[in-house]
Amino acid sequence: MESWRNIIPLGLIAPFLIIILIEYGIGYGLNFYTQRLNQQISELEAKLKQKEEGIKGGLEANEAFKVFSQAVNIVEILKSKQSLSFVIQRFNELMPKFLTIKEFDYDADTWKIGISATVPSWQDYFRFHKYVTSLEVLELAEFTPPSLSENNNLIEFSMVFLLKPAFYQQ
Amino acid sequence: MSIIFKLLPIILVSIIFYLLMNDLYPKYQELINLTKNLNELQNKEKKINELERLIRAFSENPNIQQLVTNREVLDLWLPLEPKIEYILAFLAGIYQINNLTFQGTEFNIVNEPKVYNQNILPVRIIEFSLQAELNKDNLISFIDNIEKSSRLMVIKQAKIFPDDKSSFIVESYYLSEK
Numbered sequence: 001m002e003s004w005r006n007i008i009p010l011g012l013i014a015p016f017l018i019i020i021l022i023e024y025g026i027g028y029g030l031n032f033y034t035q036r037l038n039q040q041i042s043e044l045e046a047k048l049k050q051k052e053e054g055i056k057g058g059l060e061a062n063e064a065f066k067v068f069s070q071a072v073n074i075v076e077i078l079k080s081k082q083s084l085s086f087v088i089q090r091f092n093e094l095m096p097k098f099l100t101i102k103e104f105d106y107d108a109d110t111w112k113i114g115i116s117a118t119v120p121s122w123q124d125y126f127r128f129h130k131y132v133t134s135l136e137v138l139e140l141a142e143f144t145p146p147s148l149s150e151n152n153n154l155i156e157f158s159m160v161f162l163l164k165p166a167f168y169q170q
Numbered sequence: 171m172s173i174i175f176k177l178l179p180i181i182l183v184s185i186i187f188y189l190l191m192n193d194l195y196p197k198y199q200e201l202i203n204l205t206k207n208l209n210e211l212q213n214k215e216k217k218i219n220e221l222e223r224l225i226r227a228f229s230e231n232p233n234i235q236q237l238v239t240n241r242e243v244l245d246l247w248l249p250l251e252p253k254i255e256y257i258l259a260f261l262a263g264i265y266q267i268n269n270l271t272f273q274g275t276e277f278n279i280v281n282e283p284k285v286y287n288q289n290i291l292p293v294r295i296i297e298f299s300l301q302a303e304l305n306k307d308n309l310i311s312f313i314d315n316i317e318k319s320s321r322l323m324v325i326k327q328a329k330i331f332p333d334d335k336s337s338f339i340v341e342s343y344y345l346s347e348k
Contacts, residue, residue, distance in 0.1 A: 012179055013178060013179065013182065016179065016182035016183065016186060017182070019186050020182065020185055020186055020189065023186065023189045023190065023193070023194060024189070026194055027189070027193050027194055027197060030194070030197040030198065030201055031197065033201060034197065034200055034201055034204060037201070037204040037205065037208060038204065040208060041204065041207055041208055041211060044208070044211045044212070044215065045211065047215070048211065048214060048215055048218060051215075051218050051222070052218065054222075055218065055221055055222060055225060058221060059221060059224055059225060059228075060291060060347055062225050062228055062229070063238065064225075064228040064229050064231070064234045064235070064238060065225070065228050065290075065291070066250065066291065066345065066347075067234060067237045067238050067241055067244060068228060068234050068237065068290065069290035069291035069345060070237075070244040070245075070247075070248050070250075070345055071237050071244060072286070072287055072290050073248055073286055073287075073290065073291075073292075073293050073343070073345065074244065074247050074248050074322065076286035076287060077248075077286070077293070077322050077324070077343060078322075080286075081317075081324050083317050084313050084317065084325040084328055085310050085313040085314050085317060088309070088310065088313070088330075089310070101332070102331070102332070102333075103329065103330070103331055104328070104329075104330040104331075105327075105328065105329050105330075106325075106327065106328040106330075107326070107327050108324065108325065108326045108327065109326060
């Protein structure tokens, strides 16, 4: 024994042994904690499965939510709806009597009105052009150069107007 | 024998590292993964609880209950299904009222739902085009009839010719359940 103590210095070996014991201790603790977590997870999974069964389809399947969605969507659609009959009547009110519209295009998404029209004379065309560019409810976005039609002796042209918000206010 | 004793510290250090790398570290990794899993499940539980609370609130709200009792009206305006046959019958009626002949139309259900509000179910758009030979007497009446229909309809585009067939692109809607 005496010779062993000389060969193996206990002061050097003991810390290693202590570390190994601590590692085993930590390993045991981790095992225990892992088992506990596994148990908690399986309990929670079962609980959630039961709850999910109870609310199958979620909020989307709930009748009250559907009715609420219907009501809100109806209000939103009506709020964003621009009446074409209002647009036509308002546009007619704004246009001079000497203007004859051959084609009327309307796009609700871009708030644009396009017309192909005729006026009796060049003087009327200039009057009309000056008038529409002075309007505060419409903006002249595009126009094709006017030309004199040889068939009917009328000035033909087309214009695209952008409807300003003021157009909808009477 | 004495060589083994001399090597003992090295053997012990090797055991320490072996335990650390092959036992403790994998267990630690497993523990981290399980904790993550548990946290995800706990978050899911919170969401489900919130959903349950919302469903209860909707079902018990008196204003919504009143809407539920008047559901037939809402179904007329914005049904839960396309109900294209209703639109067809309505269009045939409008043409008849205005002394026009309805030649039918094709309905296109737009794939992408229209979202007016993020917190509610979106709507699906049914798009169709109409042609009619209209004059100044029945133009406004024809448009008014479409726009004032009990089933929500919006005229999105129009090409009106006084001496020829005018055309309209109209949108109608139904509630999308997804």
